[in-house]
Amino acid sequence: MQQKKIQKITADHAKQLAKEGHELFDLMNEAEASVYRNVNLANYRAWEFGRFLTRAKHELGHGLFIPWRNATFPNIHERKAQRCQELFANNPNATVLSDFSGRSLKKWISRLNRDSVRKFRLGYVPDKLQPKYKGNVKFPRLVSFLNIVNEYERLRNRHITGLQMVDFEEAREETKELFQFLKYLHRESSVNPWESAHR
Numbered sequence: 001m002q003q004k005k006i007q008k009i010t011a012d013h014a015k016q017l018a019k020e021g022h023e024l025f026d027l028m029n030e031a032e033a034s035v036y037r038n039v040n041l042a043n044y045r046a047w048e049f050g051r052f053l054t055r056a057k058h059e060l061g062h063g064l065f066i067p068w069r070n071a072t073f074p075n076i077h078e079r080k081a082q083r084c085q086e087l088f089a090n091n092p093n094a095t096v097l098s099d100f101s102g103r104s105l106k107k108w109i110s111r112l113n114r115d116s117v118r119k120f121r122l123g124y125v126p127d128k129l130q131p132k133y134k135g136n137v138k139f140p141r142l143v144s145f146l147n148i149v150n151e152y153e154r155l156r157n158r159h160i161t162g163l164q165m166v167d168f169e170e171a172r173e174e175t176k177e178l179f180q181f182l183k184y185l186h187r188e189s190s191v192n193p194w195e196s197a198h199r
Helices: 002-060 062-072 078-090 102-110 114-124 146-160 168-174 176-185
Strands: none
Touching: 002 062, 002 078, 002 102, 002 114, 062 168, 078 114, 168 176
16 A cells, blocks of 8 residues: 555656656757747848948948948957858858748758858857966967968868859959068069068
8 A cells, every 4th residue: 555655656756757847848949949040040130241241342342341341330340240241152142031930041041051151150159268277388389371371272272162252353452462572582572571661
């Protein structure tokens, strides 16, 4: 008799725990669905903003665009604005939505370049804490142009594969001094722009 009573109490308690667990699990799933919908919506809005910035850049020209963007949007970090423009640049043929249901947003996202979506979403990941230990020594960086060479290779490959087209007019404007320095470095010019800048 006592054993049956204990089994009934245990079964009732197990049912109560199951009910409580299912309620919490449902709330978690509901919150996660809301997160996914909002992240997808944020991606869509970022693509839309990137499309706008790209249009503004085309209309204003490279020389005026960056000062205009900085003055017009002082609260947006430059890297975030660039990520929005990159998201649009990698998905220029995505369609404009009129329905913002979770299903429509999910379908819209699924048609984008996967790598561009993943890359954009990395901006939402908090920075990893880097603990400081006693005795840690920070070594000075050696002088090297390999990072410039590597970045050049990355841009070249993205352009050649059609992943992200390079605006050569903009690149020409941005690399004027670098071009003069490379001419000096390869002995095609006697003028070192690093030295002439201090005169």
